[in-house]
Amino acid sequence: MDIYGxxxxxxxxxxxxxxxxxxRVSEEAEKRTGSGLYEHLIYRIKGDESMREKCRKKGLxxxxxxxLVAVRDAIGLRVVCRFVDDVxxxxxxxxxxxGVNVAEEKDYIRDVKPNGYRSYHLILSVEAPFAxxxxxxxxxxxxxxxxxxxxxxxxxxxxHEMMYKHDAPNRKLLTAELKRCADELASCDVSMQTIRNMIxxxxxx
Amino acid sequence: xxxxxxxxxxxxxxxxxxxxxxxGYEVDAVYDGKAxxxxxxxxxxDAMVFDIMMPIMDGITALKEIRAxxxxxxxxxxxxxxxxxxxxxxxxxxxxxxxxxxxxxGELLARLRSLIRRNQTDSASLTLGSVTxxxxxxxxxxxxxxxxxxxETQLLQLLMANAGKPVTTETIAERVWHGxxxxxxxxxxxxxxxxxxxxxxxxxxxxxxxxxxxFQLAVAS
Numbered sequence: 001m002d003i004y005g006x007x008x009x010x011x012x013x014x015x016x017x018x019x020x021x022x023x024r025v026s027e028e029a030e031k032r033t034g035s036g037l038y039e040h041l042i043y044r045i046k047g048d049e050s051m052r053e054k055c056r057k058k059g060l061x062x063x064x065x066x067x068l069v070a071v072r073d074a075i076g077l078r079v080v081c082r083f084v085d086d087v088x089x090x091x092x093x094x095x096x097x098x099g100v101n102v103a104e105e106k107d108y109i110r111d112v113k114p115n116g117y118r119s120y121h122l123i124l125s126v127e128a129p130f131a132x133x134x135x136x137x138x139x140x141x142x143x144x145x146x147x148x149x150x151x152x153x154x155x156x157x158x159x160h161e162m163m164y165k166h167d168a169p170n171r172k173l174l175t176a177e178l179k180r181c182a183d184e185l186a187s188c189d190v191s192m193q194t195i196r197n198m199i200x201x202x203x204x205x
Numbered sequence: 206x207x208x209x210x211x212x213x214x215x216x217x218x219x220x221x222x223x224x225x226x227x228x229g230y231e232v233d234a235v236y237d238g239k240a241x242x243x244x245x246x247x248x249x250x251d252a253m254v255f256d257i258m259m260p261i262m263d264g265i266t267a268l269k270e271i272r273a274x275x276x277x278x279x280x281x282x283x284x285x286x287x288x289x290x291x292x293x294x295x296x297x298x299x300x301x302x303x304x305x306x307x308x309x310x311g312e313l314l315a316r317l318r319s320l321i322r323r324n325q326t327d328s329a330s331l332t333l334g335s336v337t338x339x340x341x342x343x344x345x346x347x348x349x350x351x352x353x354x355x356x357e358t359q360l361l362q363l364l365m366a367n368a369g370k371p372v373t374t375e376t377i378a379e380r381v382w383h384g385x386x387x388x389x390x391x392x393x394x395x396x397x398x399x400x401x402x403x404x405x406x407x408x409x410x411x412x413x414x415x416x417x418x419x420f421q422l423a424v425a426s
Binding site for chain 1 (some may be wrong): 301344348349350351352353394396398401402405407
C-alpha cells in the first residue's frame with residue numbers, strides 16, 4: 001500500500017495550489033514587465049519507494065505520520081528563474097500567500113555551501129481544507145520549494161552527475177574546480193542581473 | 206627564490222653565486238646572453254641579474270629577447286661602464302633597475318629584495334574591510350566567493366589601492382582599458398558589476414559615485 005495512504009489526494013491538491021500560485025505571480029509580472037518570473041517550474045510527490053527509503057535511513061517507521069510530518073519534502077517544487085532578483089520575488093510571493101507559513105528557510109545564495117552550491121530553499125507549512133495526519137481539518141501540509149537561477153540549476157545538475165561517483169580520482173581537485181565553476185557562474189548571474197537593471201533603468205543597484 | 210645570473214667574468218660570477226646562495230637564493234649561473242635567454246625560457250625565476258658586456262650576446266639584447274617572449278620577471282643590469290646611454294638603453298629594453306660596477310654587494314641584495322617584494326605584492330591578494338581580492342585567481346571573497354572578469358579585477362585592484370580617494374572615470378579608463386575604447390558608460394557598467402558582486406559575496410565595501418564622475422571605495426558604515 002502507498003505510504004501516503006488516504007492523504008495522497010490532499011498532497012496533490014496542495015502541490016497544485018502552490019504551483020498555481022507561482023504561475024499566477026509570474027503572469028502578473030509578465031503583464032507588468034514583459035517577462036515572467038521563471039524559466040520552468042517542476043513539481044512532484046516523492047515516490048512511494050524513495051519516501052520509504054528516506055524513512056528507513058532516518059530510522060523512522062514507514063507510516064503516513066513519518067512521511068507527512070517527520071519528513072517534510074513529500075511535496076517538492078523547483079522554480080528555475082532567469083535572474084537572481086526573480087528568485088527572491090517568487091520566494092517573497094510564496095511567503096505572502098494566505099494560509100502559508102515558513103517552517104524553514106535556507107538562503108544558500110547568500111550563505112553559499114562550501115562546495116559552491118547555490119539555491120534558495122523554503123519549507124512551507126500550507127493550510128488546506130483537508131484532514132491531515134494529525135486529524136485536524138483544515139489540515140497542515142509541508143512542501144519544500146527550491147528556487148534558483150538557470151545557471152545555479154545547471155551547476156547543481158552537472159555537479160550531482162559528476163560527484164555521484166564517490167570514488168572519483170582526484171576528488172579534492174575536482175571539488176575545488178567545481179567550486180570555481182560555481183563562482184564563475186554566480187559572477188555571470190550577477191552581471192546579467194546588473195545588465196537587466198540598466199536596461200530597465202534601475203541604475204547600477 | 207630562484208635567481209638567474211649572467212656574468213662572463215668567472216671570478217665575479219663565483220663571488221655573486223656564493224653571496225646569493227648564502228642569502229638563501231637558488232642560483233643558476235650562465236656566462237653569455239644567449240645562454241641566459243635559453244635558461245630564462247626553461248625555468249621560472251623570481252629575478253635575473255645580467256651583466257651588459259658579455260660574449261656571444263650582450264645583456265641588453267638578451268633582455269629584449271626575454272621581454273619579447275612575454276616574461277615580466279624583474280631584471281637588474283650590471284654595467285662596467287658608467288655611461289648614461291647604457292643605463293637608458295637597458296631600462297628602455299625592460300630592465301627594472303641597474304647597478305654600476307663596482308658596486309657594494311649589500312646594495313645588490315637590497316635591490317633584489319626590493320624588486321622581488323614589489324613583484325609579489327603586485328600579484329598577491331588585497332584585503333579591505335571584510336573583502337579579499339585574490340588578484341592572481343581573480344577571486345573576490347567575503348562571506349562567500351565569486352570569480353571576477355579580468356577588467357573587474359583590475360578595476361577593483363585600482364580602487365582598493367586608492368581606497369578612500371576619489372578616482373576619476375578618466376583615470377579608470379586609462380589604467381584599466383589602456384588604449385582601448387572606453388567611454389563613460391563602459392566604466393559605469395563595470396562599477397555597477399562590482400557593486401553587485403561586492404553585495405553578492407556579502408562584503409562591507411561600498412563604491413560611491415555616479416556615471417561619468419569620480420568613484421571612491423570605502424568600508425561601508
